[in-house]
Amino acid sequence: MRRLRPVLVLAALLPGALAAQAGPQPAGSQATRITYTEETLPNGLKVVYHVDRSTPVAAVDLWYNVGSKVEQPGRTGFAHLFEHMMFKGSRNVPDGQHFGLLEGAGARAGSDINGTTSWDRTNYFEQLPSNQLELALWLEADRMGTLVDVLTLDKLNNQREVVKNERRQSYDNQPYGTWLERTLGMVYPEGHPYHHSVIGSMEDLTAASVDDVKNFFRTYYAPNNAVLVVAGDIDVDQAKALVRKHFGWIPRHDPPPALRDASLPAVIGREQREVVPDANAPAPAVFVTYRVPSARAPQADAVQMLSGMLSGRSGALYENLVRRTGMATGVSVFNLGLVDGADMLIVRASGKPGSNSDSLEAAVHREVANAVSALSQADLDRARARTRYGFVDALQRTGGFGGRADMLAQGYTFYRDPNWVNTRLAALDRVTMADVQALARERLVPANRVTLVFVPNRAPAAQPQTPARP
Amino acid sequence: MNRLNTLALAAALAGAAALPAAAQQEHGTTPPPAGPLRPFRVPTPEQFTLANGLRVVVVRQPSLPIVNARIMLRAGSQYEPAEKNGVAQLTAALLREGVRGMSGSELSQQMERLGAQFQTGAGYPTASATVTALKPVIGDALALAARAVMEPTFPEAEFNRVRTQAITNYVQSQSTVEGISGDIFSRALFQPSAPYARQPLGTRATLEALTLADVQAWHRAMYSPRNATLVLVGDVTTAEARSLAQRALGAWQGAEVRLPAMSNPVQAASGTRVILVDRPGSVQSGMYVGQASLGRNDPDFFPMLALNEVLGGGFKARMNMNLRERHGWTYGAFTYLDARSQVGEFGITSTVRTNATDSAVAEAVREYRRIVAEPVPAEELASTIRNVVGSFPNEVQTVQGLSDRFETALIYGLPADYWATYRERVAAVTAADIARVARARLTPNAVTVVVAGDLSKIEQPIRALNLGTVEVWDTEGTKLR
Numbered sequence: 001m002r003r004l005r006p007v008l009v010l011a012a013l014l015p016g017a018l019a020a021q022a023g024p025q026p027a028g029s030q031a032t033r034i035t036y037t038e039e040t041l042p043n044g045l046k047v048v049y050h051v052d053r054s055t056p057v058a059a060v061d062l063w064y065n066v067g068s069k070v071e072q073p074g075r076t077g078f079a080h081l082f083e084h085m086m087f088k089g090s091r092n093v094p095d096g097q098h099f100g101l102l103e104g105a106g107a108r109a110g111s112d113i114n115g116t117t118s119w120d121r122t123n124y125f126e127q128l129p130s131n132q133l134e135l136a137l138w139l140e141a142d143r144m145g146t147l148v149d150v151l152t153l154d155k156l157n158n159q160r161e162v163v164k165n166e167r168r169q170s171y172d173n174q175p176y177g178t179w180l181e182r183t184l185g186m187v188y189p190e191g192h193p194y195h196h197s198v199i200g201s202m203e204d205l206t207a208a209s210v211d212d213v214k215n216f217f218r219t220y221y222a223p224n225n226a227v228l229v230v231a232g233d234i235d236v237d238q239a240k241a242l243v244r245k246h247f248g249w250i251p252r253h254d255p256p257p258a259l260r261d262a263s264l265p266a267v268i269g270r271e272q273r274e275v276v277p278d279a280n281a282p283a284p285a286v287f288v289t290y291r292v293p294s295a296r297a298p299q300a301d302a303v304q305m306l307s308g309m310l311s312g313r314s315g316a317l318y319e320n321l322v323r324r325t326g327m328a329t330g331v332s333v334f335n336l337g338l339v340d341g342a343d344m345l346i347v348r349a350s351g352k353p354g355s356n357s358d359s360l361e362a363a364v365h366r367e368v369a370n371a372v373s374a375l376s377q378a379d380l381d382r383a384r385a386r387t388r389y390g391f392v393d394a395l396q397r398t399g400g401f402g403g404r405a406d407m408l409a410q411g412y413t414f415y416r417d418p419n420w421v422n423t424r425l426a427a428l429d430r431v432t433m434a435d436v437q438a439l440a441r442e443r444l445v446p447a448n449r450v451t452l453v454f455v456p457n458r459a460p461a462a463q464p465q466t467p468a469r470p
Numbered sequence: 471m472n473r474l475n476t477l478a479l480a481a482a483l484a485g486a487a488a489l490p491a492a493a494q495q496e497h498g499t500t501p502p503p504a505g506p507l508r509p510f511r512v513p514t515p516e517q518f519t520l521a522n523g524l525r526v527v528v529v530r531q532p533s534l535p536i537v538n539a540r541i542m543l544r545a546g547s548q549y550e551p552a553e554k555n556g557v558a559q560l561t562a563a564l565l566r567e568g569v570r571g572m573s574g575s576e577l578s579q580q581m582e583r584l585g586a587q588f589q590t591g592a593g594y595p596t597a598s599a600t601v602t603a604l605k606p607v608i609g610d611a612l613a614l615a616a617r618a619v620m621e622p623t624f625p626e627a628e629f630n631r632v633r634t635q636a637i638t639n640y641v642q643s644q645s646t647v648e649g650i651s652g653d654i655f656s657r658a659l660f661q662p663s664a665p666y667a668r669q670p671l672g673t674r675a676t677l678e679a680l681t682l683a684d685v686q687a688w689h690r691a692m693y694s695p696r697n698a699t700l701v702l703v704g705d706v707t708t709a710e711a712r713s714l715a716q717r718a719l720g721a722w723q724g725a726e727v728r729l730p731a732m733s734n735p736v737q738a739a740s741g742t743r744v745i746l747v748d749r750p751g752s753v754q755s756g757m758y759v760g761q762a763s764l765g766r767n768d769p770d771f772f773p774m775l776a777l778n779e780v781l782g783g784g785f786k787a788r789m790n791m792n793l794r795e796r797h798g799w800t801y802g803a804f805t806y807l808d809a810r811s812q813v814g815e816f817g818i819t820s821t822v823r824t825n826a827t828d829s830a831v832a833e834a835v836r837e838y839r840r841i842v843a844e845p846v847p848a849e850e851l852a853s854t855i856r857n858v859v860g861s862f863p864n865e866v867q868t869v870q871g872l873s874d875r876f877e878t879a880l881i882y883g884l885p886a887d888y889w890a891t892y893r894e895r896v897a898a899v900t901a902a903d904i905a906r907v908a909r910a911r912l913t914p915n916a917v918t919v920v921v922a923g924d925l926s927k928i929e930q931p932i933r934a935l936n937l938g939t940v941e942v943w944d945t946e947g948t949k950l951r
Contacts, residue, residue: 006793027836032534032608053866054533055863056507056508057863057867059571065673085720090845092499095795096795099784099785100786100853103785103786103857104786104852104853104856104857105504105856105857105860106856106857106859107860107861107864108785108857108861108865109785109786110785110862112861112864117912127864128860128861128864129504129508129860130505131504131506131507132504132860133505134501134502134505135501135504138498138501139501141497145497156796157795158795159798160798161798161799161823162794162795162798162800162801163799164823165754165794165798165799165801165821165822165823168753168754168799168823169754169800169821170801172753173647173752173753173821174646174752175645175646230651233508240471245496247496247497279751282641282645283638283641283642299923312578312582313578314575314579314581314582315580316478319580322631323574323631326630326631326634329634329635329638329639330635350638353637355639378579378583381583382582384585385582385583385584386582386585387586388604389586389587389602389603389604392534392536393536393587393602393868396534396868397868398864398867400864402641419852422908457572458925
């Protein structure tokens with residue numbers, strides 16, 4: 001509980017936030033079903049309406065079916081840089097006024113107004129007093145229809161610098177900041193859509209041109225490549241009329257090209273390990289990552305339960321690495337929820353300052369093996385209970401990060417089914433011990449793991465501005 | 471709520487385009503007007519006291535089957551002696567590492583089996599143990615949390631381990647420019663005797679000196695039902711709350727706690743003081759520009775809150791538009807107002823590119839001067855107030871958000887209708903109020919500037935700004951030169 005630091009996650013790429021979004025979100029019983037109606041406009045825009053009048057708050061959440069996985073070589077980081085450009089004005093919205101109008105209407109930047117980019121999708125959202133719903137729809141429609149009309153090199157150069165600062169602040173200048181892009185480069189082969197990070201490399205950000213922005217817009221920012229969720233204190237008939245008025249005129253585009261083949265062997269096939277000297281790090285840390293079935297694979301529910309069973313303060317890893325041996329000061333386990341080809345399950349262990357990184361690494365490998373052989377029904381029950389809680393907790397929010405609107409949009413974007421969220425609890429209840437054990441025995445093995453060992457290196461060294469394997 | 475405030479709120483909430491335009495039939499070229507405002511009410515808290523002196527506050531919000539239960543004690547770091555800095559937070563962390571008849575592992579297992587979120591912690595004013603859980607299991611979860619507060623066992627092995635974790639947290643924080651600059655900023659604003667000069671986490675040195683006996687003594691002295699409040703927020707009635715509180719905490723016994731008088735003397739400043747901290751190789755610098763500021767109970771709190779929002783409360787606020795959107799020096803720039811007992815902190819903060827650090831500091835000081843020298847334009851203030859007022863219902867949608875606010879009200883003894891009338895109080899602030907408070911409370915020519923970064927690259931350019939005296943400190947707060 002330090003001082004109230006202002007936090008503004010713009011165009012966020014916080015691994016924690018992404019894991020939370022991709023993580024447990026099963027639906028519950030009684031008052032916890034998300035009811036909705038849906039329609040498709042003639043231009044192909046899918047719209048989902050959800051009514052919840054418990055507070056006078058409305059949410060607009062627009063998910064485009066595009067993420068860093070579509071990026072071409074030499075343009076890593078572009079989907080995210082593009083997302084920043086969506087806040088630089090459109091035909092009827094001067095630069096700066098997107099935030100200005102929404103803040104003036106009662107939405108907070110960061111928590112209520114934001115855009116986020118991941119490997120698999122990009123979204124834009126507004127949460128605001130329900131009497132201001134039309135303003136949010138007008139702004140989203142204006143940029144979907146007219147963004148490139150007012151695009152300039154000056155605006156691009158400004159946001160290029162902002163994104164470079166984001167990269168420095170979130171990755172290059174932080175302890176262990178490069179772990180994710182190093183891991184991606186080893187879990188996914190060269191040329192795979194997930195081989196590179198969402199933030200991209202400094203060189204590629206420098207190379208992005210105004211034409212790139214225009215082409216990306218034409219290819220992916222189409223009504224027929226998006227789902228719009230309107231949720232909260234709304235009247236559905238009135239909301240439908242407003243959506244038609246603001247989005248109905250936007251023309252359909254040619255469908256975007258299919259994603260290149262993302263299929264992968266079940267296991268990586270060889271153990272990989274890298275020792276990373278880190279001038280920012282005051283203590284060693286170990287990241288062990290396994291390739292696991294994607295969030296669209298039949299075993300996705302088992303992956304989620306396995307991740308839940310290994311995590312938590314009463315999970316075997318915390319018990320043995322933190323409590324019993326004191327080898328680590330903290331352990332976390334999570335998966336990203338990537339939908340194509342394969343996902344990643346990550347075990348992160350933080351060491352004490354001055355402790356030996358090799359011992360920590362050996363302990364993590366040993367305790368993962370022990371945890372796999374000791375998985376119990378109690379672990380499964382515990383993971384289910386925490387998941388049920390997490391779902392109701394998320395339902396408290398109409399929009400914003402991971403609220404009701406996000407859950408509906410995620411279901412449509414990844415599974416073509418807004419009702420997906422309401423099927424989660426039953427699906428997770430069907431996962432058996434045998435499912436989880438089979439998954440763990442197949443995947444949590446040395447030949448399928450990537451280990452990063454961060455070793456403090458306090459000598460002032462030049463910071464690599466780009467990863468070894470972008 | 472008086473009539474003036476009611477009118478101010480109505481005006482603030484009406485939206486930018488207060489006059490309803492004729493409804494457009496097509497996507498138009500101008501922003502659509504706001505519709506009719508929908509009513510919103512903050513739930514009214516109810517209060518009662520158990521026979522053992524424990525106060526209970528109940529806030530009913532029944533829209534989902536979830537309850538947040540917070541056992542809050544006036545046992546935060548502001549009551550610590552300087553040499554025991556960190557004992558409040560360490561004690562709170564150890565509550566969950568063993569209770570009578572149950573190990574820390576068993577306690578965690580039981581909580582997670584219930585699907586309950588269990589957290590303990592301490593800030594400046596309070597320590598707390600909080601569970602959030604689904605309604606059917608909140609009784610069991612609260613009973614476990616109560617045992618952690620009432621009868622922790624503080625095993626020695628757990629003490630050693632958790633203290634090491636705390637030291638690691640400190641070292642990790644001091645390895646980032648954000649952590650270093652924030653810590654040094656507090657040290658520079660207050661005199662060394664002030665609890666607010668220190669972080670609740672403690673430092674490596676003070677944590678290493680703490681003993682198990684210190685933790686036990688702190689718990690014995692500070693943890694008593696007469697020094698505690700249970701806050702229950704969510705799907706819970708007052709009758710249910712009585713039975714939950716009695717079952718979990720009714721047997722707790724303890725005496726009155728005599729809290730030390732609060733004194734947080736600030737550093738006197740006759741001119742601007744610049745403090746630099748070296749982090750070799752850093753590609754960005756952490757920056758703070760500001761001064762000690764008013765307390766939460768100060769009559770000028772609301773004008774100061776509005777000033778803070780205008781200068782750096784959001785995206786369109788002055789600092790972010792300047793450092794990020796105009797210049798591209800940062801991912802974001804903001805201000806914060808942390809109003810505590812009697813005094814607090816106010817400042818501009820950002821993480822900026824190394825080779826733009828001096829320019830960012832200069833712009834921050836310039837904006838600081840401008841908000842004192844020039845009145846805030848009417849539309850800028852109106853938009854800012856609409857933002858704070860309009861977003862309030864969002865912020866209290868969750869039981870956690872509501873609970874945070876009622877905890878604040880309890881800590882500072884704010885009136886019972888404080889949150890019910892919060893929006894009216896914000897809406898009543900005028901540009902003249904801000905101008906008066908800016909002149910009375912801000913001294914732009916005597917501010918504290920703290921920058922952590924690569925001194926080989928930033929020290930000379932910052933010296934060349936000639937802002938005032940320049941000192942170089944280490945990350946532990948010792949002046950080097």
